[in-house]
Amino acid sequence: MTEYLTRSERMKQPSALDIARAVAEEHGVCVRPLAKERVDLDTGRVDIAPVPCGSTVASVCPTCAEKNRRLRMAQCREGWHLTEEPDFTPDAPSDEQRELTAYRADLVKAFRLALDEGDEVGAEEVRDEVAEVDEELRQLGVRGSLPSLEVPLKAARKRSTRRRQDAPNLPRRPVSKRTIGRVFGGKYQPSTFLTLTLDSYGKVRSDGTPVDPATYNYRRAARDAVHFAALLDRFVQNLRRCVGWEVQYFSTVEPQRRLAPHWHAAVRGSISRAELRAVAEATYHQVWWPAHDEIKYSGDNLPVWDVRAKGFVDPHTRRPCLPGKTRWTRSCDRLTSRGSASKSTPRASSAALRKPAVTSAT
């Protein structure tokens, strides 16, 4: 049956996607799941598994956002006032777990042997047995991934201990596995409310528009907005290194009327204003380094991709030319290998101008 509908009638019909969204919402599942490809390393089978998007923004996915909101509420209620660190020490492995694991190791050996001897049927039998053992181990409460039969163990990636990612001029303490801040008077654990606001780009009216568009620093406003996520990430990392414990917080990013993002955080534990200021200032330099406002390559003089260096290099010197983590890491490594920590201060210009304002109340 095809019935003639006018355009306005057609437009009134909900789209299939809208219906799918509404149903997803009604059933409390993610409205925009991500498709993840999962490859079974033993059988080579490829599955497409939907994974919830995990958004914290209600306009993006109301279900995931609500789930996240409730999770955070529970975390806050259960954890904020704890006076002792939760105990995450795993139980000692049981005899049964030990025995099964030893048995599994024997099976893996048998599997390799069968493969070496070209005994495919035998290998297949062992594979099935391993799958059963893995299932049993899971039921016995073993977490973590069990090594695959096929893939040889990858050598652990060695990280350079010389990497220097700390911000200049900040006291650095080893971060201990502790989330509880200082205790005052034997029992008081004050918290900190922190707001990070970006510096002024020029005077604005009450509606947030610049008083003088000719002098308002739009460029810097745009760059700050682009780097804001990195700025916050680094800020927390630097803060933890500065105070020496795993600072925990609940926070939100809000747009100001002038459209600059700013950050409100309820921080567990008490941190001094001086430390917050120092961390904010140093982080701003770090994220802003090197300077962006100098054109180095244009016209025919453009960087070229270098396969071995996995990055863009200078067309003449063949040295990495773009600022980035690799470049930064390399520069830092060079500096530390020379043993001159004092030279690590990046070429930050106009330090005072680029400092975000910190307000805090404890």
Ligand SMILES: [Zn+2]
């Ligand atoms: Zn979702």
